[in-house]
Amino acid sequence: MIATPPSRSAHLEKVLIAGGGIGGLATALALARRGIASTVLERRLLFGEDGAGIQIGPNGTRILEMLGAASALKPRVTAPDALRILDAATARPLGTFPLGRWIAERHGAPYWVAHRRDLHNALLVAAEREPLIRLRMGFDVTVVEEMGDTVTAVSSAADEARGDALIAADGAWSILRRDAFAAGTPVYTGKCAVRVVLPIEEVPEALNRTEVHLWLGPDVHVVHYPVSAGHGVALVAVFDDRQVAADWSAPCDRAWVMARTTGFAPLLQDLLAKPEHWRRWSLMRLARRPRVAVGRTALLGDAAHPVLPFLAQGGVMALEDAVVVADALATDPGDPAHALAAYARRREARVRRVAQASRMNGVIFHLSGRMAAARNMVLARTPPERFMRRYDWLYGWTPPQSE
Numbered sequence: 001m002i003a004t005p006p007s008r009s010a011h012l013e014k015v016l017i018a019g020g021g022i023g024g025l026a027t028a029l030a031l032a033r034r035g036i037a038s039t040v041l042e043r044r045l046l047f048g049e050d051g052a053g054i055q056i057g058p059n060g061t062r063i064l065e066m067l068g069a070a071s072a073l074k075p076r077v078t079a080p081d082a083l084r085i086l087d088a089a090t091a092r093p094l095g096t097f098p099l100g101r102w103i104a105e106r107h108g109a110p111y112w113v114a115h116r117r118d119l120h121n122a123l124l125v126a127a128e129r130e131p132l133i134r135l136r137m138g139f140d141v142t143v144v145e146e147m148g149d150t151v152t153a154v155s156s157a158a159d160e161a162r163g164d165a166l167i168a169a170d171g172a173w174s175i176l177r178r179d180a181f182a183a184g185t186p187v188y189t190g191k192c193a194v195r196v197v198l199p200i201e202e203v204p205e206a207l208n209r210t211e212v213h214l215w216l217g218p219d220v221h222v223v224h225y226p227v228s229a230g231h232g233v234a235l236v237a238v239f240d241d242r243q244v245a246a247d248w249s250a251p252c253d254r255a256w257v258m259a260r261t262t263g264f265a266p267l268l269q270d271l272l273a274k275p276e277h278w279r280r281w282s283l284m285r286l287a288r289r290p291r292v293a294v295g296r297t298a299l300l301g302d303a304a305h306p307v308l309p310f311l312a313q314g315g316v317m318a319l320e321d322a323v324v325v326a327d328a329l330a331t332d333p334g335d336p337a338h339a340l341a342a343y344a345r346r347r348e349a350r351v352r353r354v355a356q357a358s359r360m361n362g363v364i365f366h367l368s369g370r371m372a373a374a375r376n377m378v379l380a381r382t383p384p385e386r387f388m389r390r391y392d393w394l395y396g397w398t399p400p401q402s403e
């Protein structure tokens with residue numbers, strides 16, 4: 001009897017990942033944990049992750065621990081004691097809700113705040129140590145072709161990479177989503193986020209604590225928390241804005257921001273007056289949800305579902321996607337298209353719920369008049385732990401059992 005060699009599709013040799021951001025690197029690490037090799041194709045020549053702060057709930061820190069990235073990040077984070085909500089006009093406290101030890105004990109994983117660059121760097125350090133992961137910098141994926149059992153990614157310089165499947169983790173402005181998934185371009189929400197990281201010394205003492213601060217006002221909210229091992233404070237303000245910024249990181253000056261702070265409490269105005277230069281980021285949404293998996297190609301992270309930053313979960317959703325797609329491919333390595341369809345199904349309800357909760361927060365944060373007064377009364381009257389228990393469904397998410 002002549003032994004036939006196993007068909008190529010019976011074994012997953014290599015997965016291509018377009019985009020080496022938070023989702024792309026996490027996917028490569030999650031695949032490596034399951035013994036699957038990957039090549040990450042990143043369009044930038046060098047990683048210089050700017051960005052500002054990122055909040056990483058227990059559903060995210062649990063995954064970072066699993067992927068071997070938590071230990072590198074830990075010295076650079078703060079585990080804030082609480083979420084403190086204030087009225088932007090009066091600086092009146094509206095409520096203080098437990099994070100810190102309370103949330104870590106409740107969910108078995110901490111709540112961290114960090115500089116986005118430190119999170120990316122921790123994932124990168126872990127990926128560079130992993131022999132099953134190859135990083136190709138300066139590779140901007142422009143075309144993806146599927147033929148038989150092979151997916152080919154082609155760059156604008158006509159470089160090619162081949163694999164058994166491709167995960168498109170190329171961010172909120174995903175070219176691949178537009179082309180391969182015919183999903184259209186993002187639509188502007190009418191809101192923008194301005195952001196900056198300040199040295200801690202520049203933050204008024206009254207605010208200089210290990211807490212996440214959330215200031216609420218009509219059509220505006222401001223968030224700040226410590227980053228870079230407590231040496232900096234990430235500051236984000238979300239305003240209504242008619243003008244779409246042309247890129248992620250449009251420069252924006254102090255005068256632009258201060259013109260929008262009329263009526264703010266002096267403490268908040270003083271804080272917002274500190275930075276001379278900000279970055280402005282227009283908040284976009286997709287008019288309709290794309291198909292997440294098509295054949296041997298699937299979308300992941302912001303490419304699949306750019307969520308608005310009102311629940312601080314966009315990056316964490318990319319981490320969750322990463323462990324689920326790796327689990328799906330490891331469970332069904334002989335049929336990547338089937339595995340990717342299963343991944344898309346497994347993420348659908350979760351991502352939709354997070355996106356809805358985030359949108360709802362956006363509405364609640366920006367209320368005015370009587371509706372804002374009613375919101376403030378609910379915040380004042382709800383016992384803090386009961387308030388936080390409402391988010392058990394969010395922070396209590398655990399990765400697939402087979403992990």
Ligand SMILES: Cc1cc2nc3c(=O)[nH]c(=O)nc-3n(C[C@H](O)[C@H](O)[C@H](O)COP(=O)(O)OP(=O)(O)OC[C@H]3O[C@@H](n4cnc5c(N)ncnc54)[C@H](O)[C@@H]3O)c2cc1C
Nearest residue numbers: 019021022023043055141170171301302312313314315316
């Ligand atoms: C103001 C603001 C605050 C936020 N705060 C939080 C928060 O507190 N917590 C949280 O969890 N999330 C937060 N987010 C969201 C979070 O930053 C994103 O959800 C997260 O970065 C998504 O990761 P990603 O890997 O999908 O995309 P990205 O991190 O954007 O990575 C995409 C990568 O793909 C590369 N790329 C793009 N096109 C190509 C191509 N054609 N070929 C090859 N490479 C390509 C890019 O260079 C980049 O490296 C916030 C977002 C905003 C706007």
